Amino acid sequence: MEDMIFYDRLQFAFTITFHYIFPQLTMGLSLMIVYFKWKFLRNKIEKYNNAAKFFMKIFAVNFTMGVITGIPMEFQFGTNWAKFSELTGGIIGQTLAMEGTFSFFLESSFLALFIFGEKLMGQKLHFLTGFLVFLGSWGSGYFILATNAWMQHPVGYEILDNGTYVLENFSALFKNPWLLPTFLHNQMASLITSAFVVASIGAFYILRNKNKEYGKLFLKTGVVFGFTASVLVAFPTGDWNAKNVAKYQPASFAAMEGIFETEPKGAEIVLIGQPNMVEKKLDNKIAVPNILSFLTYQEWDRQILGMDKFKKEELPDNIPALYYAYHIMVGLGTIFIGIMGLSAFFLWRKKLYTIKPLLWGIMFLVPFPYIANLTGWYVAELGRQPYLVYGLLKTSDGISPTVSSGNTLFTLLGFVALYMLLGLLFLVLVGKTIHQGPKPQKH
């Protein structure tokens, strides 16, 4: 039983982590493509149109990966989490089905039109198809997050005698107080990813002294989007999320902030420290007193419950991972604001394109927004433990009763192998597109 749960969780974690590498770029990039296309409609400079089409090529490869890794996600609810699906399908099935019917359709139908139909449709309609692709991808994100929000903070349900959850109030699924903050935060975070990708391709072209015209455009756009999104991801959206966790999941809040002992008055904020699970304290701690209470409740002296106030069964089962994931996300967020702020400053002073170290920095920073996004999700998902549906359904009660751990291990290994291959091919193809570059500008 124990190892059945373990392999199911591992498989889900692995496949979703791989899946989420792709949608975060899709969602952010679609907005930036719409922006390029819109600029072109306004100023008719061919460069902007080519930029939109260039990123659409990267988008298309990325989208394909999102689709083929996304289908296993949907299947897995049934294959690996059958009991969970059976009990809650009447509720989360709603939002998942809406995602399939409304968003993926929009996205994939109009993506084909955007790619193949420019000459057929004229510029205005072409812009519209691009916009619909954007709408579709953000719509997917919204419905998926509505699903996840219900698992984090269940609302609008009723529990029958046999343990089944039935929907009692449909609109409550969308008025869930968990949903809006996560959606906004998540979308800003994916915008960061795309902004870094765009900026880093720009920096690469400038440093290679190739496609320089485009290099400057990409870098400038990336930095402006990147800076804005980095600020918004921390404040107000990140802050808002943190308040929600403190309110609705106090046990995971204590674990992610690393509060082992409840302090009588205001809680300190931990900047650095390693959780020591044996002695139940943080090693090498550097902390600033009272700040956490202030950030969370705007009261310096407000008490915040530590892990000592919760029963062991209510605490997340992997506290160090949760703690580190949270601090990595927040730490990276701070770094992004710093780097993008600095770049924005030099952009404004018209010096950015010549400052080599900064360009190198931007170029190599690409993996970090991905790391921040994934660790952010680990915070959310590990923090939800030991529940599948917070406070109601334990993770251990959600797995498929008939699928043995050997079978899951077999399929997990299969996914690992297949995804390695996919990842490699993806890199080759994106590399090739970047190498070919956008169409050189006509003079």
Next chain:
Amino acid sequence: MELFWYIIIATILTVFFILDGYDFGAGIIHLFFAKKEKDKEVITKSAGLFWDSNEVWLVAAGGTLFMAFPTFYASVFSGFYLPLIIVLWLIIFRAMGLEFRGQFSYQMWKDIWDKSFGISSLLLAFFFGVALGNIVRGVNLGAVENGVSVHEGHFFFLPLWNSDFSPLNETPGVIDWFTIIIGLISVVVLAIHGANWIVLKTKSSINEKLKTIVFRLNIVLLLLTILSVIVWLNINPNAFSNFVERPYLFVFPLVYLSGLIGLFFIKRLEKDIYSFILSTLLIIGGITASLASLFPVILPSTNNVNESLTIYNTAASEYGLSVALNWGIIGFILLFVYMIIQKRLMGGKIDDMDYGH
């Protein structure tokens, strides 16, 4: 309400097999009959331009099934765990074949992805047929051994096959000689459908030859169909009682038969679209006739201990089903509208269309 959602989901699934069916079929034809590079390229393109928006119907079917019949979704997806995951892998390989082939012009690169596309299409067509066969035949619900359920009555786990490959075994496997026949039927139907699609959408040099091939495949199909009915009556003498009780259900097998008969005249049809419509009838008729023979059961039980799953004992709550109808109707209208817009704009032969690389 249950009935309504059952019809909606069956419709989505059927549309999925009609649409994605032609690109599975194109893959099968590609694997066996396309020899010249130019033909290979246009055949890949005739599937590659459309597969992802076709696959969306699969996602929609999965999503709505999850929402409307959660118990069925949970039972079937965990019970057919291995074949389903293998289907997922095949879907990935097929998509890779379609998307990656055109990216580099080395012959070897193309050959690899051609095979990836062709073989996975073939296997997928086969497995989808096997899946239908399994649903019709039923499974050992609750994994009953010596009259006692090992699991809750609606859960089960199917091995890929059991030692005698027999559908008569108390715990049948995914693959037995009955489901193999249905799998083969599916391969042949989709190959015919794919061939018609290629003729319709491309100017490939094998178009004329494909008509002869469709004719021959149709003979095979006729034989297989007769065989499957005989075998099926042998396994389950009451298999067709639904049709006897409600004679109007005979429409569905008749749709299938009209497609089958019509295709024998393929060479005399004036427009290519007619033969495509006939193979579409095959798919519609095949799926609906199988479902109608079971109705209202959606997964028969092979033991006497646990009841079969029906649309009534696996459905979500009445309230959930009825609110979902509000968005569902809007959603499905939109689905069809998108599909029509897309097919309109990309109508005609696709040989000269830019593949975007």
